[in-house]
Each structure stands twice: as structure tokens, then as C-alpha cells.
Amino acid sequence: MTPHNELRLLPWSGPDGKPCFLSTDETGGTLSRLADHTESAQLDAGTELLEHSVKVLADEQSDLEELRFLARDLAEALQDVLRVAISRGHRLPASDATERGGGQGPRLSAEAFG
Secondary structure, three states: OOOOOOEEEEEEEOOOOOEEEEEOOOOOOHHHHHHHHHHHHHHHHHHHHHHHHHHHHHOOOOOHHHHHHHHHHHHHHHHHHHHHHHHHHHOOOOOHHHHHOOOOOOOOOHHHHO
């Protein structure tokens, strides 16, 4: 396994709301495991909130206050999910095209289309 020297975006913010990063060469360290567990919990909470939102939106008796709370909670969950996606995306291995500087993905010849 090659050492990983990039910073990992953690799934929580600092006290001032700024992003937190972890610099480590090991993937199984205590903070890495805590971040993995937190990401998993955030994704699970987002899934549950999405299921709840479908029910609330289908209920014609939902009042404005309930919808505002739902919108706030959905915005917070989306923020968490986007942070997880960005963090995980940064940790993906670079593709061959990206390493070569192309960055456009695989190229197919005209014959591939018949």
C-alpha cells in the first residue's frame, strides 16, 4: 500500500465553522475510524430524513412550521452528505487518464460505435 499524504476532509467543522482536515499516512488510525463512523452515521441519518420527508410532503395536513423544520433538517443533511462525497472523492485513486494529464476519461475509437 502506498502512503497517503493528502489531507482528509473530516465530516465535522471546527468551532468557528471552518472545515477540519486530518493529515496521516495510516487509514486505520483512531481519528480515521471516528471519521468513517461519523460519515456512516451522517449518511444513515440523511436516508432516514429523506424517508420522513416523503411522508411529511405527502401529508396535506402538514403545517408551515413543520415544513420549515423539514427544510432546515434537509439542508443540514445535504450539507453533511456533500462533505462526505467531497472527502471520499478526494480519497479515490487517480485514474490513468488523470495521471496522464488528460482528465477526460477513456476514449473509444469510431469502431466501438459500429
